[in-house]
Amino acid sequence: MAIEDRREKEKAWRRELILKSAIEIYTEEGYHATTMEKIAQRAELSRATLYLYFRTKDEIFVHAIVSLSEFFHELLKDIYDRRFVLKDTILEELWKSFQKFYFHDPKTINATLYFHQSQMIMNLPEELRLMLDRTGSKNYEMLWKIMEFGINEGYFVECNPKTLAEVVWTSFLGIIHLENSKKAMGRKNHLDITWALAYTILSKGIIKKE
Amino acid sequence: MAIEDRREKEKAWRRELILKSAIEIYTEEGYHATTMEKIAQRAELSRATLYLYFRTKDEIFVHAIVSLSEFFHELLKDIYDRRFVLKDTILEELWKSFQKFYFHDPKTINATLYFHQSQMIMNLPEELRLMLDRTGSKNYEMLWKIMEFGINEGYFVECNPKTLAEVVWTSFLGIIHLENSKKAMGRKNHLDITWALAYTILSKGIIKKE
């Protein structure tokens, strides 16, 4: 069965290649200008071949997003699993994970933000929308359980853990968003400094002092 | 000249109508699905008529965004002008302004976010990109001067005012962003609660205590 194995592998590899190509084009030219033709060219395949791997153009993007989302889930899960070790450094650790997440694949993160910001999602076929929903929920839940832990253990100020999860998450989102619009405008950015100050403020606001 | 006056007024009114229609369609269906035909239908005009008011589809959106941006500028300027009265409540006031801004016209704000998030801007003709740039810069500057005031007067923690402006602004952006993606997913949201907690945390992190 070695031959079948190899085929399987090749197929998986091609899928990845297509996803990567699509995201690259998206990054360079935006969603609107990302045509199947361009994706195919970059992947050195024919346009028709793309349809052997994905049924529609949107599916390509949704799969890229979901795949990234799963990577993020692992990061979060890792933190949650180590929560009793991390204790009150858990917020700092989380923030680091956000950064790690971002630098792991900023291109796809941007595509994700785009999908969520545009009304794209609403026009997606039910099935794809559910995929995005499920994967997103899983991460949100993880995040929220981490917050719950912090509050329950008395490390964080008392408040609704779900809301806190959202606030932390939006801090991250906002930074990415600003980063992007600056890039689009052709302006330089000092992402690291913003990131540092954001964390300083956030932690001051969240972490209880004795 | 009464007749010319009325014409002028009618023209301005039509312009507004077109902008509003475009944004509405955008809100309901997303940028890609916002066709000139649909805008025209909603405005009860012919497609060709739109071109009497705006030269391209992008121009419509850019003008909507700029117009909103100018409204925001007034809010910011008002706060800055009253800074010596507001004193240490200036952050709270600013946060309220953000909310006011958002509820004034959430639809156009979303379109704005979309434009900045997508690579749309990069593909815009120079002239339109400059329009967006200029108007955005003005607001950023205002925000930054407000922060500077807070720091110089000793109300806020010491830090780089520009970076602080960014952090405050990204907090707002992030919330909007999350709100949108929730809406797109068809989920309910408790925006007010998030907003409140975000401010609590932010102010704790920014405002100096004696």
Added chain:
Amino acid sequence: MAIEDRREKEKAWRRELILKSAIEIYTEEGYHATTMEKIAQRAELSRATLYLYFRTKDEIFVHAIVSLSEFFHELLKDIYDRRFVLKDTILEELWKSFQKFYFHDPKTINATLYFHQSQMIMNLPEELRLMLDRTGSKNYEMLWKIMEFGINEGYFVECNPKTLAEVVWTSFLGIIHLENSKKAMGRKNHLDITWALAYTILSKGIIKKE
């Protein structure tokens, strides 16, 4: 009634202005790019006003052509009237008239050629086509009578006067045509030399020697 007179004059003057403007734009940009808007701008009138003077865009051009054709008719008639004076120099005189005609208003001549060459004429409303036809026929007849004179008087070789008229006329047409395509190609031209040689050959072929 002086006031009515002046109005009449002004109206005629405007008509001319419109014709001139249309032909100018045509010369600079070609028929396809000659829009009513551009004609109006050049004539410093509003687009709608053009329709007070001409019912359609084609009408403008047809009138310009007809007007020029009438000028040409006068030239030809003049030669014919002086035929007994001119005698065997009548061919030379005719050739000079062609040149005079061309330099009188090359732009409109080109427009005329265009109309005749394109299938434009076929798509014209009956009425306009007839206008062109009538005026063209008149000139053709004149030309043919001049040839007839030359043949009957024994100045020209014996042949069918109508056919001869055509041959002479096509010699002229061909030169203009070449001139135009050279211009369109951006090449320089030595029109006068071509003209001279063409006449030399033509006259050698037509004029009887004793």
Added chain:
Amino acid sequence: MAIEDRREKEKAWRRELILKSAIEIYTEEGYHATTMEKIAQRAELSRATLYLYFRTKDEIFVHAIVSLSEFFHELLKDIYDRRFVLKDTILEELWKSFQKFYFHDPKTINATLYFHQSQMIMNLPEELRLMLDRTGSKNYEMLWKIMEFGINEGYFVECNPKTLAEVVWTSFLGIIHLENSKKAMGRKNHLDITWALAYTILSKGIIKKE
């Protein structure tokens, strides 16, 4: 590779079909009225398919013209190659070639004349303009070398060979032009007679007698 071969052939055949369809519509309705839709219908293809073969509408016409021009080039070259055999009958032979050329594909010749007469060419993209230019120049050069031969060998009257080439060429052009405008006017024509007389006159003017 038989399969690829056939594909190649089919593709070439389709190209020809499109060119032919375009020229036909042009002949019947004129350039302006020749829409991609109509061309597609006549070729029994979809509008989009046309764009697989030619990038723009203009490209279709330019290619048709160039292709015809190449046919003409062969005719001219053939005469030039046989010049020492033809000797003083070379002018007659040339004139016959003109006729042969015209009857080979009068429709495309007319389209060619149209392109050269209208300012169309000026508005063409550089690349297409060059194509026309190059192919035109080649033929002009051939014609001029034939004239040069006639003059040098003492068959033709002494004069500038380039100018003579132009005069001969314009004689042809003029006849075609007249033919066309007559057709457009719905008049009958006796092309052969005109042609014969034109040649008689031309040869009398050009060929030296001893």
Added chain:
DNA sequence: AATGAATGAGGTTTCATTCAT
């Protein structure tokens, strides 16, 4: 499995012409 070719559906834009003032 892979692809060249074909296409339907739809997008933005232009322009001659009409009409109310």
Added chain:
DNA sequence: TATGAATGAAACCTCATTCAT
């Protein structure tokens, strides 16, 4: 009389997707 505004009709072109090989 003159015109600003409006529009129907149509043009060119693009692209996601399907199909025959």
